[in-house]
Amino acid sequence: MKKKVTKAVFPVAGLGTRFLPATKSIPKEIMTLVDRPLIQYAIDEARAAGIKEFIFVTSRGKNALEDYFDHAPQLEQELRKKGKNALLETLKTTNMESGAIAYVRQHKAMGLGHAVWCARNLIANEPFAVILPDDVVAADKPCLQQMVEAHAEIGGNMVAAMEVPEDKASSYGILDCASSEGRLVNVKGMVEKPEPGTQPSNLAVIGRYILTPNVLRNLNKIKTGTGGEVQLTDAIAGQIGTDDPVHGYRFEGTRYDCGSKAGFLQATVAFGLAREDLHDDLDGYLRGLYAGAAAAQ
Numbered sequence: 172m173k174k175k176v177t178k179a180v181f182p183v184a185g186l187g188t189r190f191l192p193a194t195k196s197i198p199k200e201i202m203t204l205v206d207r208p209l210i211q212y213a214i215d216e217a218r219a220a221g222i223k224e225f226i227f228v229t230s231r232g233k234n235a236l237e238d239y240f241d242h243a244p245q246l247e248q249e250l251r252k253k254g255k256n257a258l259l260e261t262l263k264t265t266n267m268e269s270g271a272i273a274y275v276r277q278h279k280a281m282g283l284g285h286a287v288w289c290a291r292n293l294i295a296n297e298p299f300a301v302i303l304p305d306d307v308v309a310a311d312k313p314c315l316q317q318m319v320e321a322h323a324e325i326g327g328n329m330v331a332a333m334e335v336p337e338d339k340a341s342s343y344g345i346l347d348c349a350s351s352e353g354r355l356v357n358v359k360g361m362v363e364k365p366e367p368g369t370q371p372s373n374l375a376v377i378g379r380y381i382l383t384p385n386v387l388r389n390l391n392k393i394k395t396g397t398g399g400e401v402q403l404t405d406a407i408a409g410q411i412g413t414d415d416p417v418h419g420y421r422f423e424g425t426r427y428d429c430g431s432k433a434g435f436l437q438a439t440v441a442f443g444l445a446r447e448d449l450h451d452d453l454d455g456y457l458r459g460l461y462a463g464a465a466a467a468q
């Protein structure tokens with residue numbers, strides 16, 4: 172049996188420039204998908220996968236994130252007084268046990284690899300998960316849970332992988348695949364944001380990883396990669412062909428890129444339609460919208 176994954180790193184120190192001006196004062200991860208901030212989806216997914224320690228890599232201006240996970244005694248008291256028990260229960264999902272959550276600062280946005288490296292002293296010598304909260308995955312079994320289960324069998328490093336259209340490959344880390352078996356892919360190469368037309372496959376890495384401490388050691392050595400940033404992809408690629416190899420995991424589910432405006436809007440519609448209390452209103456509205464547009468043509 173491989174070592175259990177109980178720690179997860181949430182890199183949330185990015186500038187979120189694609190959502191300016193909103194992100195001038197609101198961290199991207201606090202932006203709301205239906206009625207929960209993105210970070211809540213990430214935490215729920217981590218909990219479902221058995222994560223017990225939550226490490227946030229933050230930066231200046233992200234205080235709202237720390238407050239979000241704090242208890243709110245006054246608010247709780249008010250809700251209790253008014254008998255709003257359902258809301259009290261909802262609020263409980265945001266509470267974190269004392270000591271279960273830790274914050275480290277990335278002083279300068281030097282890329283995802285650098286953000287993960289900032290958490291090195293809290294990870295020590297065990298496998299750990301990385302979750303990017305702006306990638307939201309809708310799935311029957313949460314994506315990280317699928318990966319943790321596969322990782323318990325196979326160990327090593329694992330990256331969540333999905334097929335992307337050819338003309339989108341240059342926006343992702345792309346896998347060069349040696350072979351595949353079921354949902355698992357043996358990786359023989361990885362390239363971050365390949366030049367259009369040069370990608371080794373159309374299998375892209377999205378924001379869920381299970382990594383070994385060796386990746387942190389690789390990050391120690393890396394200076395900067397594509398785009399002048401310390402790329403996590405390069406540090407993971409350094410493990411290919413070692414005793415801690417790299418596997419892609421073709422997860423079951425639909426991923427929404429909530430780091431982009433179009434992706435966020437798509438997720439809002441999809442998650443809204445999936446909600447029993449909202450489905451009929453939203454569905455009716457969308458049908459009316461399309462019928463109106465068709466009639467106008």
Ligand code: UTP
Pocket residue numbers: 182183184185186187188189190199228277279280281282283285286303304305430
């Ligand atoms: P993105 O590439 O989406 O960058 O980061 P960003 O800064 O968040 O957003 P844009 O592109 O300016 O709109 C992917 C993930 O890596 C984290 C981000 O917080 C996000 O979760 N990240 C990125 C860091 O923590 N530090 C960095 O230096 C860069």
